[in-house]
Amino acid sequence: MKTDSIFYQLFQQFPGIFFELIGQPPSTGDAYEFKSVEVKQTAFRIDGVFLPAEDLPDQPIYFVEVQFQRDTRFYQRFFGETFLYLSQYEQSNDWRGVVLFKTRSQDPGVKPQYRELLTSPRIRRIYLNELGEAAEQSLGVGVVKLIVETRKKAIDTARQLLNKAGQEIADATLRKQIIELIETIVLYKLPKMTRQELEAMFGFSELKQTRIYQEAVEEGEMKAKLESVPRLLAMGLTVEQVAHGLGLTEEQVRQAFSSEQTSD
Template sequence: MKTDKLFYRIFLNQPSLISELIPEIPEGCQFDYNAPVVKEKEFRLDGLLTPLGGDENVPLVFLEAQMQNDIEFYSRYFGGIFVYIHQYKVKRNWRGLLILNNRNQELGCEIPYQNLLNNQVQRLFLSDLLGKENLSPNLAILKLIVTPENQAVSEAQKILENTQTQEEFNLRLDLVEAILVNKFPKLTIEEIQKMINLREADITQTRFYQQVLEIGRTEGRTEGRTEGRTEGTQWGEANMVIRQLNRRCGNISDTLQAKVRSLSIPQLESLGEALLDFQDIGDLENWLINHTSD
């Protein structure tokens, strides 16, 4: 599944997760998230969390999620960090945060980086969360990503039941639905909502549901050139990108939202990567001009 954008979304919606995973970061600390390209070697850092505010004791956080084997992962990860530190003349401390699938992943030789891995970088192996109960809501959301399909629905329901406010519920529902869409790509949004089977919750008030409903009405007025399952995948991808754009550039207009929703899945994936470098609405408009045709 497209884990990069999924983890980006989780950390935007649940900012307290950072301080929970790296205890030395103060609770409630806010970060700006981007994915800078390091010049010369053309390393791309998946996520750089830059503290907002004047406290120089709060470190930069180099965040990366890796779910598959990659024997060059560690060399590329640390290479990108140090090229970035050199290029941007970084003068503050930094920490690494790696979200990994399991302890048996082939990620390359650890020996050259052992001291950094032991002292500078926090590694979270999602498989370690399986079988654990009474996890915090943040960790329960991460656990859902690797939960077996036959247990995913019950775990999702537990996450949603353990909420105190409607706003908190809406945020968790949005993430839970996004994870289940990736876990069950052959199911439509409606089928996933039936799986969750929330009797007390008014899911029609969530942003995710309302966006899907609006897109469904629009699609209903166009020619049905693809099957519902393919449309559901495109809808979910478009919703995720729009949500990221709203956080990155401010609320985008209905006209721009419509243009984003008209993109193909490969175009949406490309936009999802590019938007991490956007500074304002103008960057989005330029991207659409350069990557779409009349």
């Protein structure tokens, strides 16, 4: 999964985390929807925009860009897309721009053409590897920081975030969503991690709630069903009876039997 996809999932599920990043109460996110928007005449999409509810004209629109590669033309593109959107959608809301850089070295720096914008409160530049104390105090900001942690530190950081989630989030559904998001980030950073390693890191009770564990359980159940097919057929049951009893298709039953015969 690409980094920008993780951020899209993060801000879409937990918009309050974005507002924590820019120093506002997480509850501000309740009034916003994070989405991608199309600039029709030029046929391109702006991937990250926080749009306030229609009945909140005093709340600004936030244009959000995640930039993990150095691009000397980044600000030309960012401001170009922003002003094209503003010219096409005649909303009365004010606007703000927020750029999330992995490190300060990826920021191409203040360009003379955009100096007034970049040095004004209208634009916020955040360097994720410099979040520091904010990432330690806030679960949401800590999850964002996990995305840019080194692989060496990622496991310890993820474990700390899991403990924090267990202590701070009473709502079971919300806690499950946060755990799955942490799992997604860990798998993105450590794609070769085994299920046993994940279980050791997450703890069995937490791991049971996650997508990867549930998929593994389903995979194990399917394997057990398929392994039982030859024995049931040998007992005289028909393909149709076995399929109905195990919740399989008849084709799956035939394939399982054929594989057993081949291996013999």
